[in-house]
Amino acid sequence: MHERTYLDHNATAPIRPEARAALMDALDATGNGSAVHGEGRGARATIEAARAKVAALVGADARGVVFTAGGTEADTLALTPDFFRGEERLGCDVLITSAVEHAAVLRGHRFPVEQVDVLAVDSRGRVELEELDVALAHHAEAGRRALVSVMLANNETGVIQPLAEVARRAHAHGALVHTDAVQAAGRIPVSMRALGVDLMSLSAHKIGGAPGSGALVIADPDLRPAPVFSGGGQERGRRAGSENIPSIAAFGAAAASAGSAVEDEVVRIDALRERLESALRCEFPELVLLVGDVERLPNTSCVALPGVPAENLVIALDLAGVAASAGAACSSGKVTASHVLSAMGVPERIARSAIRLSFGWSSGEEDVDRALGAFRRVWPGLLRRARAA
Structure with missing residues (x-):
């Protein structure tokens, strides 16, 4: 496997x-x-x-x-x-x-x-x-x-x-x-x-x-x-x-365990997230990074591929070996429109395409590598279908 x-x-x-x-x-x-x-x-x-x-x-x-x-x-x-x-x-x-x-x-x-x-x-x-x-x-x-x-x-x-x-x-x-x-x-x-x-x-x-x-x-x-x-x-x-x-x-x-290492983990996890976000922005200019310019948790990225339903991107990443989430998936098991992004005034086309990537204590550099590899495999096909729609 x-x-x-x-x-x-x-x-x-x-x-x-x-x-x-x-x-x-x-x-x-x-x-x-x-x-x-x-x-x-x-x-x-x-x-x-x-x-x-x-x-x-x-x-x-x-x-x-x-x-x-x-x-x-x-x-x-x-x-x-x-x-x-x-x-x-x-x-x-x-x-x-x-x-x-x-x-x-x-x-x-x-x-x-x-x-x-x-x-x-x-x-x-x-x-x-x-x-x-x-x-x-x-x-x-x-x-x-x-x-x-x-x-x-x-x-x-x-x-x-x-x-x-x-x-x-x-x-x-x-x-x-x-x-x-x-x-x-x-x-x-x-x-x-x-x-x-x-x-x-x-x-x-x-x-x-x-x-x-x-x-x-x-x-x-x-x-x-x-x-x-x-x-x-x-x-x-x-x-x-x-x-x-x-x-x-x-x-x-x-x-x-979390409390004893929290200050070091903030630095370590933030570096992982920054590496992932920087590479995604560089390689995929169509990607939208939401709230990248405001104080936020060091582990959380919210990104979107406008025109591609979030569920499609989550499923494609899952098939490529990456577990991500979107919308209210944590409470319903389904991807639904985000009330959070709607309250922020995010355009619906972007809000319905947004997914969440969140690191944690078990994350490492290899996770960034595999995530980037998965995006490289699934992004072109998703983008083609979005442009053809």
Whole structure:
């Protein structure tokens, strides 16, 4: 079988060796983390060790880490009108978010539709701060408290949002701030304290952990969002159900591995992406590189061959041994029009041709070589068909 190159880390990353080892060790152990006997205490120790490692990855207090089944559940847990500190209710009357958020935020919140404001973004996909100011002032004047949710980095384009400034402006109006940092954590240095956000969603499998684990990190450990479902008192009463200890253990190991190398990895991965993009621009003048002139994740490229449906390019690359992605493929298994690119005002002919190439911890120079070879094989035929259409 021919070697393949995997350029879809933003969808899911290969499991790291450290995470695999932690997963297998936890599978071999027995014990419920809520039990008081020796096996239960061992399970609890595994959970708490992982909690500390996840907190360290994003510069947070371990007491604020709530383990979930993934990033989607973490978003849903965070995006509620009802927060509590002890018995005191800290209600939010409106959700303010951006047009380029992941579907887990745009469709996964627990606010009535009429209590949601969706902010426009500029041509590079960054939230319009002036529009945020207007929305915050409008709701504050009406006596409404807002919950603002803006992602740290976009899953399709890699564009990094001015999140610290979003948080500063939101807090000036008494709002709470949530960020979906699923794509950013472990790929760039992330400090929850420096960003000034109140809630942050994470996902294990994006950084080389096992599927089935994520986390909502809460800056104030005493702040409690209304649970999604009720049951036992796990996770300090914030998320009912016995913890998925093997996946949590793997999450902790992946977080420690990613965090220890993140600064070096930023340089290494950025060099891979730059080499790929430079060669593609040089060899294929018809190629459009989207958001190449704005701060973005070092691992993510969004490119298009106008007139060629993204699905055709993804399939052609797959047959040539390269795994890439497009549109909302990570959530539906199908290639659909990108709401992100549409919100940015990208012409439909380009938006429907855009694909995503994303590197990660397992990527190397050979992946760039194989990707370029695949493009050289498939591009001429795709271009001929596009010109003939």
